[in-house]
Every structure is written in C-alpha cells, then in structure tokens.
Amino acid sequence: MKSYSKYLFIPLLAFLLVPMSCTDSDLLNQENGNTVAAGAFWRNADDVSLAVNGMYHPITNTFFWGRIVHTGAMLRSDVFNVRPFGPNTAMSHFAGEPGAARWAIEIWQEPFVAIFRANSIIANANADNVPDQAQRDGFVGQAHFMRAFCYWYLVNLFGNVPLVTDAITGAPEDNFFPAQVSQAEVYNQIIADLTTAEGMLPEAWTGMDIGRPTKWSATALKGKSYLYQGEWADAETALQQVVSSGKYDLLPTSQYGDNFTEANENNVESVYELQFLGQESFAWGVDIPNVGNMGNFHIDYAPPTKSPDQSHYVNSWVRELFEANGETVRRDQTIAYDYPGSTGYGGVDFRTDFAADLALARAEVAGNPDEGVAPIPEIDSVFTRKYAGMDIGTRDQVDFLGTNVGNNWRIIRYADVLLMLAEAKNELNKVSDAEGLVNQVRMRAMVDPVSGLGQDAMRQAIIDERVLELTGEGHRFFDLVRWGLADDYLGANSLHGESPKSASGGVFVPNKHEFIWIPASEIQANENLKQNDGYN
Numbered sequence: 001m002k003s004y005s006k007y008l009f010i011p012l013l014a015f016l017l018v019p020m021s022c023t024d025s026d027l028l029n030q031e032n033g034n035t036v037a038a039g040a041f042w043r044n045a046d047d048v049s050l051a052v053n054g055m056y057h058p059i060t061n062t063f064f065w066g067r068i069v070h071t072g073a074m075l076r077s078d079v080f081n082v083r084p085f086g087p088n089t090a091m092s093h094f095a096g097e098p099g100a101a102r103w104a105i106e107i108w109q110e111p112f113v114a115i116f117r118a119n120s121i122i123a124n125a126n127a128d129n130v131p132d133q134a135q136r137d138g139f140v141g142q143a144h145f146m147r148a149f150c151y152w153y154l155v156n157l158f159g160n161v162p163l164v165t166d167a168i169t170g171a172p173e174d175n176f177f178p179a180q181v182s183q184a185e186v187y188n189q190i191i192a193d194l195t196t197a198e199g200m201l202p203e204a205w206t207g208m209d210i211g212r213p214t215k216w217s218a219t220a221l222k223g224k225s226y227l228y229q230g231e232w233a234d235a236e237t238a239l240q241q242v243v244s245s246g247k248y249d250l251l252p253t254s255q256y257g258d259n260f261t262e263a264n265e266n267n268v269e270s271v272y273e274l275q276f277l278g279q280e281s282f283a284w285g286v287d288i289p290n291v292g293n294m295g296n297f298h299i300d301y302a303p304p305t306k307s308p309d310q311s312h313y314v315n316s317w318v319r320e321l322f323e324a325n326g327e328t329v330r331r332d333q334t335i336a337y338d339y340p341g342s343t344g345y346g347g348v349d350f351r352t353d354f355a356a357d358l359a360l361a362r363a364e365v366a367g368n369p370d371e372g373v374a375p376i377p378e379i380d381s382v383f384t385r386k387y388a389g390m391d392i393g394t395r396d397q398v399d400f401l402g403t404n405v406g407n408n409w410r411i412i413r414y415a416d417v418l419l420m421l422a423e424a425k426n427e428l429n430k431v432s433d434a435e436g437l438v439n440q441v442r443m444r445a446m447v448d449p450v451s452g453l454g455q456d457a458m459r460q461a462i463i464d465e466r467v468l469e470l471t472g473e474g475h476r477f478f479d480l481v482r483w484g485l486a487d488d489y490l491g492a493n494s495l496h497g498e499s500p501k502s503a504s505g506g507v508f509v510p511n512k513h514e515f516i517w518i519p520a521s522e523i524q525a526n527e528n529l530k531q532n533d534g535y536n
Contacts, residue, residue, distance in 0.1 A: 042124040045135060051124075052139050055117040055146055060274050060293045062284055063106035065409060067296035067402075070474070071309070072096070072103035073157055073516065075300060077476035078489045078500035079318055079467075081379065083310040093506030094490075094513050098520040098535055105519040107157060111150035113287075116168060118147040123167035134202075138212075141200030145213040145221075148193035152225060155186040156478050159515040159532055163189055179528040187229055194222040203247060210266050211408070216242050217272035220412045227420050228482050232427040239421040242271065248414040250444045257333040260472075261391040262407050271412040278392075278406035297409070298402025301388040301472065303336075305356040308400055313361065313503065316380035317496045321467055329445045334471050336390070337382040346394035353395065357383060364503070378502040386472035415441050415469050419462060426458045434458055438465055445469070481514045509534060 041047055059065055072091035075082050082092045090101035098104070121143040130136035147165070154161045162178035163186055197218035205212050223238030242248065251258055251269045258264035266273060279294050304311040314335050322331040336342060336350060344353025351358070358381050367375030389398040389405045398405065422437035431453065438461060439449040445468070450461050466479060480486040488495050490508035501507065512534025523529045 042129050045130045045132070045139075048121065048125045048130055048136075048139050051117065051121050052142055055114055055121065055143065056275075057287060057293070058110040058113040058117075059146070059150065060276060061110070061287065062296045064110040065274055065297070066276070066293065067299060068103050068106045069153070069157075070297045070300040073107065074474045074477065075312060076490075076513075077480065078494070078496065079314060079471055079476055080312040080384075081315050081500060081503045082312045082506070083304055084504040085310040088309050089504070091516065093501045093504035094508055095504065095506055096517070098517045098523075098531065104516050105521060107516070108154075108519050108522060111154050112164070115147050115150050115164060118143040118150070119165060119167045122147075137200040138202065141197045141218075142213060144193040144197040145201065145218050148190045148197065148218070148221060148225075149213075151186050151190050151193075152221065155183050155190070156228070156481075157516050158518060159183060160530075161186060162529070165189065177526045177528050180530060184229075187225055190225050191222060194218045194225070198222070203245070211273065211275045213272055216245055216247055217412065220271045220417055223417070223424075224412070224420060227424060228478075230427075232424045235424040236421065236428060239417055239424060242414075242417050243421060248417070250415060250418075250440065253329055253444055253446055256329055256444065257391075259410055259413060260333065260386045260407065263391070265408045269414045270408075270410055271414055271417060273408045273410045273412075275408050276406050278404035280403070282401070282403045294403045295387065295389070295405030295407050295409075296402045297387055298389045298398065298405045299400075301384045301386065302398075302400075302402075303354060303357045303383045303388070304360055306395060306398075306400065312384070313379050314382040314384055315496065315500050316378070316382065316498075318467065318471060319380060319382050321464060325447050325464075325468060327445065327447060327468060329447075330468055332385075334385055335382050336385045336388075337380075343390075344395075345390045345392075345398060348394060354381075354383065357381070376502050378498040384472055410473065413470075413473075415444075416475070419466055419469065423459075423462050426455060426462060429455060431455050431458050434462070438462060441465060441469055486510070486514060 062068065071088065075089075075092035076094070080092070082089050084093060084095075087100065087102045090096040091103055095101065096104070122140055125136055125139050127133075127136070130139060151161070151163070160180040160183060163181045164175075164178055166174075168174050168176070197213070198215050201213060201215045201218060203215050205214065219238050220242050223235050223242065226235035226238060248271060249268045251264075251267060255264065258267065259269060276293055276295050282294070299307050299309055300311065302311055304313075318335065319337060322335070331339070332342070336344060336354065338350055342350035344350050361379050361381040364376050365379050367373045387407060387409070389402060389407070391407070392398045392405060418437045418441055422434040425437070426434035435450055435453065435458065438458075442449055442465070450458070453461055463479075463483070466475065470476070477486070480489060486508055487510040490500055491510065492507050494500060499505075499507070512532075515532050517535040518529055518531050523531060
C-alpha cells in the first residue's frame with residue numbers, strides 16, 4: 001500500500017536537523033547546527049522508527065534505485081541497445097572510465113550511506129529506548145536486512161568493497177579509511193545479516209507497514225546470495241523454505257502485468273519490493289523529506305523520443321525468443337513493438353503512439369552517408385514496456401523525468417524464487433524437480449511445458465526462462481556475469497550474431513567490465529582503496 005512509501009521519504013536528516021541557539025558574541029564561533037549529539041537522539045521508539053525510515057531513503061532516491069543504478073549498471077545487459085548520450089550513458093555501453101564518465105560515485109556512496117544508518121540502528125536500538133521486544137526486533141531486523149541488501153548490490157556492482165559493520169561515532173578508534181575485503185567475506189556478512197534478520201522480522205507486516213522486508217524477504221535474498229556463489233545445496237534449502245512457507249503464489253495470468261504497475265502493489269507474488277510514489281516535489285537526489293522517491297528510472301526505460309537521455313532499443317533476440325515460445329502474456333507486458341493489439345502510453349495504438357520512435361529507428365538503420373552517419377542495421381523497432389510509465393497515462397501525462405511515476409520496483413518476485421530454486425535443483429542433478437518449478441512459471445504464461453530435458457538442456461531452458469519472465473527487472477547482467485557468459489553474449493564475438501551494443505559500438509572486455517570502476521574521488525580520499533582490474 002502506498003502509505004508506506006510516505007514513511008520512506010523521511011530521511012535520517014529529519015532527526016539530525018535540530019536548531020541550536022547562539023548569541024551575538026559567538027557569531028564567529030558557532031557549533032554546527034545541522035548535527036546532534038548521539039545522546040540527544042535514540043531516546044525512544046519514535047526516534048528509532050525515524051532512523052529506520054531514514055535508512056531506506058538513500059536506496060530509493062534518484063541517486064540509487066530511483067534512477068542512477070539503471071542508467072549505468074542495469075542497462076549494461078545484452079537486452080538493451082543503448083543509444084549513446086555522452087558521459088550519461090558511457091557506463092551502460094562499456095565506454096566508461098574513472099573520471100571520464102558519470103554515475104559510479106552515486107551508486108557507491110548511496111548504499112554506504114544506508115549502511116551507516118543501518119549500523120547506527122543496530123548499535124543504538126536497545127531495551128531501554130525500545131522496551132517492546134517485538135517492535136525492537138522489527139527495527140533491528142530491518143537494519144540487518146538493508147545492510148545485507150546494500151552489500152549485495154555493492155559486491156555485484158564493484159566486486160571487492162570495504163566491509164563496515166560498526167557504527168561510526170567520531171571516536172578515535174573509528175576506522176575512517178577501511179580497505180577492501182574479498183567478495184567471499186562480503187557474502188559471509190550478507191548471509192550472517194540475513195540469518196539474523198530471519199529471526200527478527202515478522203512473516204508479514206500489516207497496515208501502513210506493508211512493504212517492509214519480512215522474514216521471507218531475508219530468506220529469499222539469502223538463497224539468492226548462495227546461488228550467486230554456486231553453493232547449490234544451501235541455495236536450495238533457503239529458496240525451498242520460501243516456497244514451502246505458503247505465503248506466496250503467482251498472480252493469475254490476467255494479472256501478470258500487475259507486477260510492474262502501480263496497481264496491486266505488494267501483492268501475493270511480491271517477496272520484496274522497493275516503495276515509490278509519484279510526487280510533485282522534485283529535487284535531484286537530495287536527502288530531504290518528501291522528495292526523491294519517485295520513479296526517475298522512467299528516463300531509462302521510456303522510448304527514445306520520450307527520454308531526455310536518448311534511451312535504447314530492445315535487441316531483436318529478445319523478441320525472437322518470445323516469438324519462438326509462442327508468448328503473448330509476458331511479451332505484451334515486457335516489450336512494445338508492432339504485434340497485433342499492441343498499444344503504447346495510455347492504451348493508444350502502438351503505431352500511432354510510437355510513430356516518432358519508429359521513424360527514428362528507420363533513420364538510424366539507414367544512416368546518412370552524406371553526413372558521415374553510418375547505418376546501424378542491427379537496430380530493431382522494439383521498446384521496453386516494464387517501468388516505462390505506460391500504465392500511468394498518455395505520453396503528455398507522464399512527466400519526462402518520471403516525477404509522477406510511482407511504480408514500486410519488484411526486487412524479488414515469487415516467479416524469480418521458483419526459477420532460482422529450479423536452477424539450484426538442476427545443478428544438484430534434480431532435473432525432474434527443476435522441470436516442475438519451471439513449468440509452474442510457464443503454465444501461468446500459458447505456454448507449453450518443458451519435458452524430458454537432460455541437465456544441460458534444462459540449464460539452458462532456465463537461462464531462457466529468466467529472459468522470458470524477468471527481462472527489464474534488473475537481473476540479466478548479473479546473471480550473465482555469475483554464469484560466466486557475459487563475454488559470450490556481450491563481447492566482440494557475441495553469440496547473438498550481432499553486437500548488443502551496436503548503437504554505441506560498445507564491447508564488453510572480460511576481466512574488466514564484470515564490475516564498475518571504483519570512483520576516483522573515493523580512491524583519492526582513501527589510500528587503502530585499490531582500483532578494479534582494467535581501470536588503472
């Protein structure tokens with residue numbers, strides 16, 4: 001329910017900004033009025049509640065999931081043929097370098113801000129200020145979950161990162177210049193935090209708290225963390241617990257699209273989703289109340305003539321996979337192109353609504369030799385539907401920056417849990433069990449079941465099914481990296497037969513582009529940080 005989102009707008013500054021008085025005599029010797037001593041906060045459950053709500057804001061604001069993580073990181077996959085737009089899109093087509101492209105610093109800093117806040121909650125919420133144990137467990141459990149969530153994305157975005165689990169208080173013993181640790185150490189902490197969160201969080205929230213992470217959110221992310229490390233048995237155990245809980249189910253076929261719109265949010269298929277709310281107030285990426293939690297990711301998923309950053313085309317292999325499977329249910333909610341009954345913004349006929357985008361695609365395919373513009377024959381007139389704001393209204397009703405886009409982003413859906421569990425079981429050679437799980441997902445999509453596959457064929461079937469079910473939800477690039485397939489599909493000799501980044505000429509370089517560069521400013525500020533391979 002959307003009321004929960006409003007709580008997330010109250011950043012930590014809401015309880016740090018307290019006025020302090022001064023006299024004329026000390027005008028030149030003032031204390032910082034924008035800070036508060038720790039002893040003046042953490043007084044009671046209301047203070048801790050403010051801290052918990054503020055912890056979410058760096059993740060949902062514009063500089064992380066609200067937009068920037070999509071601009072740079074998520075659009076790197078082989079699904080998106082990104083149209084180049086200078087430093088704004090350089091990361092997404094593998095042209096970014098430290099100091100010469102945008103966005104690495106934001107998606108480094110914002111998770112660490114949230115981690116700082118989580119650490120403070122864990123250190124300061126206690127039986128004195130929150131006497132009710134269930135309430136206290138809910139607060140601290142959320143902090144452990146969000147610390148794990150932040151580190152999960154940091155380790156997959158950047159690789160080796162500093163691991164900070166102590167609250168920073170300004171004491172002499174604080175470590176302000178932490179060194180990086182191995183990815184295995186980060187994952188160990190993620191698992192530990194999620195195990196703690198499982199024991200503290202409720203199985204479900206009620207009322208205005210619906211949408212906060214639950215015990216099963218933690219278990220699902222733990223299973224995903226094991227999966228990413230190839231720890232198949234542990235992944236199977238955790239993910240099976242989510243399935244066996246009976247708390248989740250797939251939405252009916254007719255409601256598949258509800259997984260990506262403002263309708264029916266936090267539904268029975270949602271294991272965890274980030275809460276967003278379209279707003280009139282807008283300030284780019286700032287950490288103040290009532291701004292920053294709208295879906296600015298609309299910029300990155302809107303079609304080219306609507307996006308201020310040029311956007312992208314969806315590569316033809318995605319369309320071909322849907323068509324080869326006889327898909328309509330998931331196709332119609334995932335991509336937009338000229339198929340029978342296709343519509344655009346506000347239900348307008350596709351050819352009418354996308355006329356300018358179709359003309360642009362034709363022009364880019366043809367090129368303009370007289371002006372030195374090379375043709376790009378690989379471009380297909382296929383566009384993203386998920387999270388593009390088409391459910392909000394007509395084109396002119398959806399703000400070009402996405403400020404009135406309030407679609408919650410579904411981080412983990414039950415369909416994803418089923419497919420991850422299928423993958424774990426298949427790798428344990430429980431192929432028939434994996435088949436049943438994949439077919440649950442396919443049955444909802446009203447496509448033929450898979451049957452009689454061996455382990456290798458089932459592995460490919462799961463890879464394909466994740467495309468059909470999850471395209472446009474932020475999983476594909478990470479999947480390719482963990483499977484060791486990023487170079488196969490994004491490299492110089494792509495198995496797709498054509499470059500997925502033909503509009504920009506970008507090419508994935510192995511042992512470099514699996515991760516983003518560490519921001520140059522962070523390395524300059526902390527001599528203990530080392531740059532990622534390939535960026536030196």
